[in-house]
Amino acid sequence: MVDGTESGMDDEQRIDLGVSLFIPYRYTEDRMFRALRDAGFDDWTLAQCRVFQRVSPDGSRLKDLADQAQMTKQSASVMVDQLERLGYVRRLPDPSDGRARLIVIEERGRRAVEVASKALDEILAEWKAYLGTRNFTLLHQILDQLREITDPYAR
Template identity: 50%
Template sequence: MPEQAMDGPLNIGLLCFIVQRAMEDRVLADLAAAGYDDVTIAQGRVLARVDAKGTRLSDLAERARVTRQTATFMVDHLERAGYVRRVPDPSDARARLVVFAERGLAAQEVARRTEAVVQEEWTRHLGRRATARLHELLSRLREITDPYR
């Protein structure tokens, strides 16, 4: 039975947010324990949107749903802390890409390990079949909800 809000069951969006927030909290806690304690939630959300080959600042801002000025401020801080660096965009000499620096790649490894641990905990709780079905259903919802898929 779904958890109850003041006026009925929680909607799917809120339930997904609660689950996402739990994952985010675990990742940030493990990052802090591993020595990456200078990443805020907002900065973590920006870091999570940096592609393997780099991402333009304007795209990071759009994906993180923050202003370009806010994204610039966060990337400046992350760059000073050694998590990212800016490099020329090979497809446009006027543009720059935000890419992971060594510290950012090391932090990303910690985050990926935590994500795997948490997902396995959830799988033990739900069972493999239900977890696979949940993944399938959420992937289908992504088809109509994620403009970056």
């Protein structure tokens, strides 16, 4: 927050790494969202989509979705309600825990995942071509490393 220009650290490196991280992130998000819309998945919102993307292929608990998306269970629940009404996911009772429910991907959701997947491939291929394979791989490695000290959710 705040791109201060004073104090410590050589200026070259202060040019907001936070923003530098955010910009390409948003680029992928925007582009995938647009790809989905163009493919006919235009009945959901970005916020709903963000929750959907966290649903594991094996089904997820509401609590986990909420944690990962950094929101309250209540908020996540509303999103899931909507996604369910739209046919992207379904809630099933969790056989291993009577309190819990498993949110699983439905037919329409599966088709959306396919489209998004393809869009992501395209983006990554472009980046790879632009950065060169070497730097592209390095970026991956460094970010993975960084994740270890910045990801609040184990992984």
